[in-house]
Amino acid sequence: MTTATTGSPTGADEVIPVLTRKDFVSDQEVRWCPGCGDYAILAQMQKMLPELRIPHENIVFISGIGCSSRFPYYMETYGFHSIHGRALTLATGLKTARPELAVFVITGDGDGLSIGGNHLLHAMRRNIDITVVLFNNRIYGLTKGQYSPTSEMGKITKSSPYGTVEQPLHPLRVALAAGATFVARSIDRDTKHLEETLYRAATHRGTSFVEVYQNCVIFNDGAFDSFADKEVRQERMVYLEHGQPLRFGRGREHGIRMNGYVPEVVRNAADDGGLLVHNARDANPVLASILGEMEYPDFPVPIGVFRDVEAPTYNDLVEKQVADAMAREAANFEDLLHSGETWEIL
Amino acid sequence: MTTESEVQRERAVEKLDRVTIRFAGDSGDGMQLTGTQFTRTSAVFGNDIATLPDFPAEIRAPTGSLPGVSGFQLSFASTDILTPGDQPDALIAMNPAALKTNIGDLRPGGLVIVDEDEFTESNLKKAAYISNPLEDGTLSKWQVVRINITRQNELALDGLPLPAKQKFQSRNFYALGLVLWLYGRSMETTVKWATDRFRRNPDVLDANLRALRAGYHFGETTELFHHRFEVPAAEVQPGTYRHISGNEATALGCLAASIRSGLPLVYSSYPITPASDVLHELSKFKAFGVKTIQAEDEIAAMGMTVGIAYGGQLALTGTSGPGLALKSEALNLAVMTELPLVVINVQRAGPSTGMPTKTEQSDLLQALFGRNGDSPVAVVAPATPSDCFTMAIEAFRLALKYMVPVILLSDGYLGNGSEPWKVPVVDDLPVIEYHYAKPVDGSREFNPYERDPATLARPWAVPGQKGLMHRIGGIEKSGETGDIAYDAGNHHRMTLARLGKVERMVQDIPALEVQGPPEGDLLVLGWGSTYGAITSGCARARKSGKRVASAHLRYLNPLPANLGEVLRNYGKVLIPEMNTGQLSLIIRGKYLVDAVPFNKIAGQPFKIAEIEGKIDELLGLSGPYEFQFGPASVLGGG
Ligand code: SF4
Numbered sequence: 001m002t003t004a005t006t007g008s009p010t011g012a013d014e015v016i017p018v019l020t021r022k023d024f025v026s027d028q029e030v031r032w033c034p035g036c037g038d039y040a041i042l043a044q045m046q047k048m049l050p051e052l053r054i055p056h057e058n059i060v061f062i063s064g065i066g067c068s069s070r071f072p073y074y075m076e077t078y079g080f081h082s083i084h085g086r087a088l089t090l091a092t093g094l095k096t097a098r099p100e101l102a103v104f105v106i107t108g109d110g111d112g113l114s115i116g117g118n119h120l121l122h123a124m125r126r127n128i129d130i131t132v133v134l135f136n137n138r139i140y141g142l143t144k145g146q147y148s149p150t151s152e153m154g155k156i157t158k159s160s161p162y163g164t165v166e167q168p169l170h171p172l173r174v175a176l177a178a179g180a181t182f183v184a185r186s187i188d189r190d191t192k193h194l195e196e197t198l199y200r201a202a203t204h205r206g207t208s209f210v211e212v213y214q215n216c217v218i219f220n221d222g223a224f225d226s227f228a229d230k231e232v233r234q235e236r237m238v239y240l241e242h243g244q245p246l247r248f249g250r251g252r253e254h255g256i257r258m259n260g261y262v263p264e265v266v267r268n269a270a271d272d273g274g275l276l277v278h279n280a281r282d283a284n285p286v287l288a289s290i291l292g293e294m295e296y297p298d299f300p301v302p303i304g305v306f307r308d309v310e311a312p313t314y315n316d317l318v319e320k321q322v323a324d325a326m327a328r329e330a331a332n333f334e335d336l337l338h339s340g341e342t343w344e345i346l
Numbered sequence: 347m348t349t350e351s352e353v354q355r356e357r358a359v360e361k362l363d364r365v366t367i368r369f370a371g372d373s374g375d376g377m378q379l380t381g382t383q384f385t386r387t388s389a390v391f392g393n394d395i396a397t398l399p400d401f402p403a404e405i406r407a408p409t410g411s412l413p414g415v416s417g418f419q420l421s422f423a424s425t426d427i428l429t430p431g432d433q434p435d436a437l438i439a440m441n442p443a444a445l446k447t448n449i450g451d452l453r454p455g456g457l458v459i460v461d462e463d464e465f466t467e468s469n470l471k472k473a474a475y476i477s478n479p480l481e482d483g484t485l486s487k488w489q490v491v492r493i494n495i496t497r498q499n500e501l502a503l504d505g506l507p508l509p510a511k512q513k514f515q516s517r518n519f520y521a522l523g524l525v526l527w528l529y530g531r532s533m534e535t536t537v538k539w540a541t542d543r544f545r546r547n548p549d550v551l552d553a554n555l556r557a558l559r560a561g562y563h564f565g566e567t568t569e570l571f572h573h574r575f576e577v578p579a580a581e582v583q584p585g586t587y588r589h590i591s592g593n594e595a596t597a598l599g600c601l602a603a604s605i606r607s608g609l610p611l612v613y614s615s616y617p618i619t620p621a622s623d624v625l626h627e628l629s630k631f632k633a634f635g636v637k638t639i640q641a642e643d644e645i646a647a648m649g650m651t652v653g654i655a656y657g658g659q660l661a662l663t664g665t666s667g668p669g670l671a672l673k674s675e676a677l678n679l680a681v682m683t684e685l686p687l688v689v690i691n692v693q694r695a696g697p698s699t700g701m702p703t704k705t706e707q708s709d710l711l712q713a714l715f716g717r718n719g720d721s722p723v724a725v726v727a728p729a730t731p732s733d734c735f736t737m738a739i740e741a742f743r744l745a746l747k748y749m750v751p752v753i754l755l756s757d758g759y760l761g762n763g764s765e766p767w768k769v770p771v772v773d774d775l776p777v778i779e780y781h782y783a784k785p786v787d788g789s790r791e792f793n794p795y796e797r798d799p800a801t802l803a804r805p806w807a808v809p810g811q812k813g814l815m816h817r818i819g820g821i822e823k824s825g826e827t828g829d830i831a832y833d834a835g836n837h838h839r840m841t842l843a844r845l846g847k848v849e850r851m852v853q854d855i856p857a858l859e860v861q862g863p864p865e866g867d868l869l870v871l872g873w874g875s876t877y878g879a880i881t882s883g884c885a886r887a888r889k890s891g892k893r894v895a896s897a898h899l900r901y902l903n904p905l906p907a908n909l910g911e912v913l914r915n916y917g918k919v920l921i922p923e924m925n926t927g928q929l930s931l932i933i934r935g936k937y938l939v940d941a942v943p944f945n946k947i948a949g950q951p952f953k954i955a956e957i958e959g960k961i962d963e964l965l966g967l968s969g970p971y972e973f974q975f976g977p978a979s980v981l982g983g984g
Contacts, residue, residue, distance in 0.1 A: 078809040081819025089649025097657040122642035325632035342588045
């Protein structure tokens with residue numbers, strides 16, 4: 001995500017007024033189903049944005065198609081509700097043209113990983129300086145209940161009455177494999193964690209990818225309850241913190257250690273020795289990827305920032321090439337038109 | 347005009363108005379270079395020129411094989427010419443495969459120069475010759491000149507510290523030298539060019555120049571040629587000229603639009619033949635602030651372009667037919683969100699992958715209608731390679747003024763073909779206007795669909811502008827508030843408004859011009875790269891007293907206001923197209939005239955003679971016209 005500069009096409013630089021959550025609430029009536037996890041994500045986003053201290057008019061939300069992609073209508077910012085799977089392409093074009101803008105992409109498991117999968121890989125590979133929030137509800141909501149690329153094997157849905165025979169995709173592992181420089185997971189019902197994660201994603205330079213477990217009350221209700229329910233959350237989820245050992249449990253009594261390439265749960269680990277210490281800044285994404293594969297019930301489900309590394313952004317590199325060329329070559333259109341061999345006819 | 351350095355003239359000289367030469371060889375033989383150099387020399391001399399390069403479909407077809415043949419045809423004349431010529435007068439064939447694929451196009455009595463050394467048993471076999479055509483009399487229709495080009499080249503390069511393989515590659519310079527001599531041209535342009543081009547490689551430079559001179563001097567000393575030819579300079583408008591291909595002109599035109607509007611240009615595209623050169627050209631223009639993105643696919647390229655337009659900059663993408671198919675959904679998003687952008691389509695032979703290196707103009711209907719819903723886009727089409735410059739500027743002018751996507755329909759023939767171009771004066775180029783939305787006073791909400799009453803354009807409110815935050819998207823919006831709207835009346839009105847913008851452009855585009863009598867027996871109507879053949883064919887018909895006019899459409903949506911009137915001024919209307927009748931369908935449907943389609947779908951441009959033949963048929967002067975498709979020739983053949 002971008003740093004706070006004021007840059008408007010009209011040119012004026014001025015003091016950024018202090019904004020509040022209310023400033024980001026649009027006049028549109030929110031049309032998600034009551035109880036949908038999308039509400040929580042919207043609220044946390046609106047709460048987080050003022051903290052960025054970015055000029056209001058420089059914030060843009062771009063979405064594709066799906067329940068989550070209605071998001072821009074509810075944000076009092078510039079917004080573009082594009083077409084299925086292509087939000088990232090618009091974002092890439094916009095951010096390349098106007099690097100001073102803060103561009104957010106809102107997508108879902110179908111939009112971002114199925115129809116738009118290719119673009120997700122390439123945005124992350126390029127390290128475009130944008131923030132991608134993928135609402136993962138493991139189902140197609142808008143089209144009324146077909147399985148998605150993140151639906152678990154065997155899932156019974158409208159389009160798989162006998163159960164799916166497809167392996168689900170792990171969004172985070174895809175992001176890590178594509179070279180994303182910021183990869184995180186959060187969940188709709190832990191609003192504090194969600195807000196914090198969104199903030200960290202928004203302030204990271206380069207592509208930030210946040211998977212948010214989002215409950216679809218209508219077509220996949222309770223998809224995350226087995227581990228995310230308040231009662232069991234501490235036992236079945238592990239919060240990742242950079243530099244800290246992986247510990248979970250009501251009293252953080254259990255831990256995770258590595259046995260070669262294989263993670264293991266250590267029940268009642270008395271001390272931290274031997275436990276895996278989380279390193280989000282590891283240049284090598286392999287360990288983060290192994291964590292991304294940990295699933296309940298074999299493991300507690302990790303949540304938090306998996307990876308947060310510095311790397312040159314696409315936009316910085318593009319701007320630098322242009323600036324260098326402008327400084328080096330005296331661009332003269334008249335000369336360019338006359339380039340190559342010319343001859344005079346008298 | 348440059349004066350030629352002393353050229354010996356001891357041989358009889360035949361004066362000609364126009365000569366068409368074809369260089370053909372293996373794709374590794376450097377025939378494009380030879381053709382280009384001869385073209386430059388003739389342009390500098392003052393001839394009018396038209397060229398047609400032709401590349402094999404395979405990037406690395408086996409050496410000496412038929413699919414590996416590459417050719418370059420050029421026509422140079424002392425009069426204004428519009429096509430690279432129907433039938434070559436001379437063919438330079440560097441190997442048997444090149445002879446085999448091209449000889450059928452050569453006019454009877456024409457000159458064939460062959461590299462005799464290459465007519466070995468194995469090369470003959472690769473070219474599927476059962477016996478040696480140089481020996482068996484099959485070439486008796488033509489004047490054959492057999493030269494040991496390979497051997498002579500070797501001798502000329504004797505002693506140079508280069509491997510034999512590399513020496514072999516100078517053969518094209520030898521051939522070039524010979525042909526320069528034959529047509530009374532100096533070596534100066536090529537020597538200058540080569541000296542610059544190979545400055546880092548003195549041995550290669552030396553080899554090429556030695557070969558060039560050896561070829562030239564061989565012409566002088568040999569008795570093989572009875573006479574030389576001369577094509578005097580043409581009467582051309584005074585000014586500074588250069589060569590330009592359609593793809594170069596397109597790129598420069600888009601840059602001109604950026605310079606004349608003050609908006610930075612951003613190009614996003616996915617490599618595709620024959621449009622990639624536009625990407626190559628534009629990516630060199632960084633010092634002009636041009637950004638280029640090589641997208642991950644065609645869809646992404648189009649989506650990025652929508653994002654660029656949304657960001658308030660000059661948004662451009664380019665592709666060829668199959669790519670346009672992939673772009674249609676995101677292009678439709680630009681139609682729906684009414685964002686200004688330009689899509690270049692350098693058409694190629696289809697359907698599907700078709701013949702990527704061959705030309706066609708069969709994407710007209712795709713450009714006009716190839717999207718879901720009622721989805722009007724403006725369509726313009728350059729008529730010649732250099733016209734790509736003008737029409738690229740036009741495309742942006744219309745896009746920005748009316749807030750619509752515009753498709754520029756070029757084709758492989760225009761894109762790769764080149765012609766001399768009078769370099770324009772920058773200050774004479776049109777100023778391209780654009781307007782970002784004006785701020786609204788606090789009393790009301792900004793409505794992104796509050797239209798300009800004259801153009802129906804909606805305001806272009808771009809991120810970063812204060813007080814204009816709004817939401818747009820692919821879902822239908824209310825024309826009154828900009829919010830999502832499903833109500834019947836609104837969709838009806840918005841659909842008509844999107845259409846109305848394109849229709850109103852008619853007030854802003856030039857009337858259709860007619861060449862020839864304003865009334866007559868026949869109007870030949872064309873669009874795109876058929877311009878040269880149609881215009882020349884009609885001019886010839888008029889010379890022989892026929893009441894035939896031609897008109898060429900550079901604006902295909904909307905069509906010029908006076909088109910209906912023009913059509914009614916002639917007894918008959920003929921529409922030649924390199925497709926199965928796409929413009930004909932439009933004209934017949936829209937104007938209820940009984941236009942006669944004339945369709946060639948051969949991956950090759952029309953010949954002048956074909957247009958003339960069809961004109962005669964329509965005027966009742968001959969029977970039904972039949973195409974004479976030649977053998978598997980690269981450049982001509984029908
Ligand atoms: S269908 Fe599911 S995801 Fe969509 S709005 Fe309703 S609850 Fe939310």
